[in-house]
Amino acid sequence: MAPSGLKAVVGEKILNGVIKSVKKDGEWKVTVLIVDHMGMRILSSCCKMSDILAMGVTIVEDINKRRERICSLEAIYLIAPVQKSVRALINDFKDVGFTYKAAHIFFTEPCPDGLFTEIGRSRVAKVAKTLKEINIAFLPCESQVFSLDDPTSLYSFYSSKPNEEKDKMIENLAEQIATVCDTLKEYPAVRYRKGPEENARLADEVYRRLTAHKADNPSMGEGPDKARTQLLIVDRGFDPISPILHELTFQAMAYDLLDIKQDIYMYQTTGIGDSKEREVLLNEDDDLWVQLRHMHIADANIKDLSQMLKKMPQYQKDLSMYSTHLHLAEACMKKFKASLDKLCEVEQDLVMGATPDGEPLKDAMKSIVPVLLNNELEPYDKIRIILLYIFHKKKGITEENLAKLIQHANIQADSNIITNLENLGCNIIAGGSNAGKTLPERKERTGSTYDLSRWTPIIKDVMENVIDDKLDKRQWPFISDPAPINTTQTAVSARFGHWHKNKSPPEYRTGPRLIIFVIGGVAHSEMRSAYEVTQATDGKWEVLIGSSHILTPTSFLNDLKSLDQVPNPDC
Amino acid sequence: MLERLQTISEDHEDEESEFNGPEHDVDKVTLSQQAVIFENSSAIDEVLKEAQFIRKEISLLQLEVERMCMQNERFGTSVRRLTLLKKDCDSIAKGVQQRAEVLYVRLQDLGKMSNQLEEKESPNSAVSRIARTQYDTLTLAFHAVMSDYSKAEEKQKNTCRRRIQRQASIMGTDITDEQLDVLVDKGGEGWTELSQSLQPQAARTCRLAFCEIKNRHKELVELEARLKEVHELFLQMAVLVEEQGSILNNIEVHMHRTQEHVDQINDHIKKAIQYKKKNPFLQCCPCLPSAVSKAYKKYVSSNSLN
Numbered sequence: 006m007a008p009s010g011l012k013a014v015v016g017e018k019i020l021n022g023v024i025k026s027v028k029k030d031g032e033w034k035v036t037v038l039i040v041d042h043m044g045m046r047i048l049s050s051c052c053k054m055s056d057i058l059a060m061g062v063t064i065v066e067d068i069n070k071r072r073e074r075i076c077s078l079e080a081i082y083l084i085a086p087v088q089k090s091v092r093a094l095i096n097d098f099k100d101v102g103f104t105y106k107a108a109h110i111f112f113t114e115p116c117p118d119g120l121f122t123e124i125g126r127s128r129v130a131k132v133a134k135t136l137k138e139i140n141i142a143f144l145p146c147e148s149q150v151f152s153l154d155d156p157t158s159l160y161s162f163y164s165s166k167p168n169e170e171k172d173k174m175i176e177n178l179a180e181q182i183a184t185v186c187d188t189l190k191e192y193p194a195v196r197y198r199k200g201p202e203e204n205a206r207l208a209d210e211v212y213r214r215l216t217a218h219k220a221d222n223p224s225m226g227e228g229p230d231k232a233r234t235q236l237l238i239v240d241r242g243f244d245p246i247s248p249i250l251h252e253l254t255f256q257a258m259a260y261d262l263l264d265i266k267q268d269i270y271m272y273q274t275t276g277i278g279d280s281k282e283r284e285v286l287l288n289e290d291d292d293l294w295v296q297l298r299h300m301h302i303a304d305a306n307i308k309d310l311s312q313m314l315k316k317m318p319q320y321q322k323d324l325s326m327y328s329t330h331l332h333l334a335e336a337c338m339k340k341f342k343a344s345l346d347k348l349c350e351v352e353q354d355l356v357m358g359a360t361p362d363g364e365p366l367k368d369a370m371k372s373i374v375p376v377l378l379n380n381e382l383e384p385y386d387k388i389r390i391i392l393l394y395i396f397h398k399k400k401g402i403t404e405e406n407l408a409k410l411i412q413h414a415n416i417q418a419d420s421n422i423i424t425n426l427e428n429l430g431c432n433i434i435a436g437g438s439n440a441g442k443t444l445p446e447r448k449e450r451t452g453s454t455y456d457l458s459r460w461t462p463i464i465k466d467v468m469e470n471v472i473d474d475k476l477d478k479r480q481w482p483f484i485s486d487p488a489p490i491n492t493t494q495t496a497v498s499a500r501f502g503h504w505h506k507n508k509s510p511p512e513y514r515t516g517p518r519l520i521i522f523v524i525g526g527v528a529h530s531e532m533r534s535a536y537e538v539t540q541a542t543d544g545k546w547e548v549l550i551g552s553s554h555i556l557t558p559t560s561f562l563n564d565l566k567s568l569d570q571v572p573n574p575d576c
Numbered sequence: 577m578l579e580r581l582q583t584i585s586e587d588h589e590d591e592e593s594e595f596n597g598p599e600h601d602v603d604k605v606t607l608s609q610q611a612v613i614f615e616n617s618s619a620i621d622e623v624l625k626e627a628q629f630i631r632k633e634i635s636l637l638q639l640e641v642e643r644m645c646m647q648n649e650r651f652g653t654s655v656r657r658l659t660l661l662k663k664d665c666d667s668i669a670k671g672v673q674q675r676a677e678v679l680y681v682r683l684q685d686l687g688k689m690s691n692q693l694e695e696k697e698s699p700n701s702a703v704s705r706i707a708r709t710q711y712d713t714l715t716l717a718f719h720a721v722m723s724d725y726s727k728a729e730e731k732q733k734n735t736c737r738r739r740i741q742r743q744a745s746i747m748g749t750d751i752t753d754e755q756l757d758v759l760v761d762k763g764g765e766g767w768t769e770l771s772q773s774l775q776p777q778a779a780r781t782c783r784l785a786f787c788e789i790k791n792r793h794k795e796l797v798e799l800e801a802r803l804k805e806v807h808e809l810f811l812q813m814a815v816l817v818e819e820q821g822s823i824l825n826n827i828e829v830h831m832h833r834t835q836e837h838v839d840q841i842n843d844h845i846k847k848a849i850q851y852k853k854k855n856p857f858l859q860c861c862p863c864l865p866s867a868v869s870k871a872y873k874k875y876v877s878s879n880s881l882n
Binding site: 033063286 | 579585617624628710712824
């Protein structure tokens, strides 16, 4: 099943707009593809080796590594317009012997004038057959999730240390977000959450960049209903609970409890060969993963089909996918049963403020003390409980009480994680700098099947409000006046108006989109909310969510830990 | 996308007069460079030609498999001209198998070529990497086509089995799955057994059904035989694909495994420097014209290239 959404759009743009475009129709041309770090990440997230090889690429090289001369082939460069990559490009054609026959250059975003002039002055200008800006400066992680691939973003925005580069950083971020809209051919109304100053600044800059893109690309935002598309800028401090809570849906649980780096899951297997270590990529090419990832672990029932595998090797690919997910689910459940089931009960009561029966939580302290004293729990699990307790208290807690909790839990070494949350605007110490700030009122929700999964990310309320046009304009102001919303439904005939649906490119999707950018990282449960809300509208709206990077509870706590420290210059 | 090529060429024309190429030592660079270009581009061409041929064959195979699927559909839903349709299905299937076997051999040859290149050059040289990448992705593609073929044949097999069971029940005898397995395994003998069990009951009135079952049984036996052959092929390939899997198709993983190109020229330069130190002309007569010592260097470096 071909992926749809962001990955399909970006994949199509790269395969056709970049790789295929360097040759004429019907011509078979072989090329070398050269990428820098950003180019490689973008390419890898939406194309496979077999896709690009089928288009004539024979080899993919890293621009920053020393490379062999291949003078018989033309080179395609997919790079960010930054000094390091541009210099490396110029270097390839500096000496008398060119490294490649010709150059086709594709920049991920607009190239600054200075670098552009440098290229113009070099010999690259002589051998360049193509020079384009493709305006894709983000990673399409999933069909409705994007990332800007910058895990240092939380630090850049919220660290206690002064940051001279902050303005430049916000400009770069804004440009990247604008390329998301450009790629989707959307020209959204920009809104931000009123409160932290960074939200307004970023929103402002994004609006400026969007306008610049629209000038070069007037078709952005054209189409029926597109005027209703909105882009929301929201800060991480708006919902600090979702990235900390233990989630029991498959994807969130796996990334929280198991060591999955770069979406690669490693495990021991007994397959057709002997027992060996297998590496599996968890992404949308795996249909089973797409089906299972948002399901509750109790519902994800995966049969043990390993016996069948031995009898029918032609089904090996399908069955080894089953095997992977079986291992994944078993590993999650093992960790859960070991120490987490009690913990999750306490967590859910804290965040909902009530027991599963609906009884308001009377003595939160009593429920958390046994957890804090439990020496079998990891320090980070204890910190998560303490934080959830503090958020439950709404007005924060006294320094005295905090010190007591830290002592009970024996987590002095990591205690700054808790206080650093104040940098995000969260109310930790009662009467402190964030006094008066509270988490927003929640919608009433019924029908959660599982007692241990009652929490809904706050952003889901926001998504639903935008779609129903109920989002408060004072708390979520617009940067510019939005186009008037046509609330009357025009009658659409079922027979007409659908002819284009089978033939149009993937980004041309009728109906408005809601694009949300979270400053500081997005949690898996929030990603899941985007899909759930989209489905609830029956496809009328498409909700996309993204951030500088995707969080796991551990990575979030690590990011928080570093907020009051000087950055490591080696990173 | 924003096109900016024109601006660059205009800029360049303005700047061209200012450009000055750097000085370089023609002896050291050009000589070995020419040798490398010649070698690597013809080896690369050979690999690419072969890969392109295999890629085309795989697409054609895919088309044949699709044709077979469509034909099977027609066979599955028709009630007339079944023998003719079945003949078509069979011939396409046999064609696919023959093509696949030839292609598999060629693919293995590409694999051998890739291994030889890795030994001769280094596994990091461009031509080895090109060969390895082409071989890996073509293997995955071939495996995918064969999976489709195998699934189609399985489907056909199941249709056939159900037909036999239906016809038999029309005639009053029910055949279970396990009984059918046994009858098929026995091949021609199985048919004799089956026909004997059916004959006493209304063979005259259900003659059509009787013929039907006979034909379907024969067909099933042939299908099973074909599937067994594919099964063998798969066992060999499946291990390969299981080991590599989708990870190798991932571009980021692929790139992390590639190391820096260590110029073979470096080794020669090191040797040249050593020889320069030991250059008898320079040692005894430092004021000798540089042409002589350059000639010596050239002699030495051309020898070390061989």
